[in-house]
Amino acid sequence: MSRVVMGLSRSSSREFEMPELPEVETVRRTLEPQLKGYKVVGVSVHEPRLRWRVDGARLRRCIIGQSVLGVTRRAKYLQIFFSGDVCLLVHLGMTGRLSVLRSEVTLEKHDHVIFHLEGGFELRFHDPRRFGSVDVCSISDLPSHPRLAHLGPEPLGPDFGGDYLYTVSRRVRQPVKAFVMDAKRVVGVGNIYACEALFMAGVNPKTRASRLGKVRCERVADAIRTVLTGAIERGGTTIRDFESTVGTPGGYGTNLLVYGRDGGGCPRCEGVIKRIVQVGRSTFYCPGCQRA
DNA sequence: CGGGCGGCCTGGAGGC
DNA sequence: TGCCTCCAGGCCGCCC
16 A cells, blocks of 8 residues: 555645545545555554544544444544444544555654554544544444534535525525535535635625525525535645636636635636635635625 | 634744 | 744634
8 A cells, every 4th residue: 555645735835735625525535445444453642632632542442443444524524434333533624634654654743643553554643733633432423423413414415505505594694605604504615615606606705695595595506516526526626836826817727716816817707806804714706796 | 692703723924 | 044923714612
């Protein structure tokens, strides 16, 4: 098995990927065949202070001796299923990375949690900013897990669509940008894809969710699915060297139409992409084709 | 109780 | 060159 690293790419300072839903799905698809069937023989916690404190003793007690059955995803959480009704719940946060590699490979700074596998391999959780999390629970308790219980539908699943968005937005005063990023309504839509989807749908990010009619709800839902599906098909590439293509609409190396392109030309009209701050986060949109 | 916002955290960028 | 400040953002929890 060759060295495989998934998650945050560090191959160059100008190339990076933030783990939004497509990245997490790509990690899942890569990880599953690498891990399936492998038994955990040890767990090392080098830094327990992640988003929530890692309980090393509990991790060891639950997971040692168990074998990986499969890897699934719920929202941006990876669920690694083990024998013995055990599930490892991993969130990559902003900068998290999961690697499967041979145990002789030198540890890196920020390799916080190591799962030693039989056969001389290790699953390593690496996360410089420590916004990620590693938790263990029983598979049967997953639906009621405090991190998962309140989550809305999967954007690519059967419960999400224009009708759903219309129904749940009727009395929501939030701007639509905040609304689609709210995991209670729909999961997996981060800042980047929210900007991209609203641009694609031609909807102004400041519009109150309750003011969207059925048609625009349908357009927003379709755009979210299109943007996420496209990114998964490209292997979870969110941002690749986008800084070098700022102001170069439709430029090489990125599929982002508005994100990070403030001051640049709109790919669709003669307008200029604008950056505003909503709920403390950057929003990029075209005032020309995303009319209020 | 909906929703705005602070805080967590590091590294890279930009200013001086 | 080094130091200092700002910024990035998912998500929880506090608070109005």
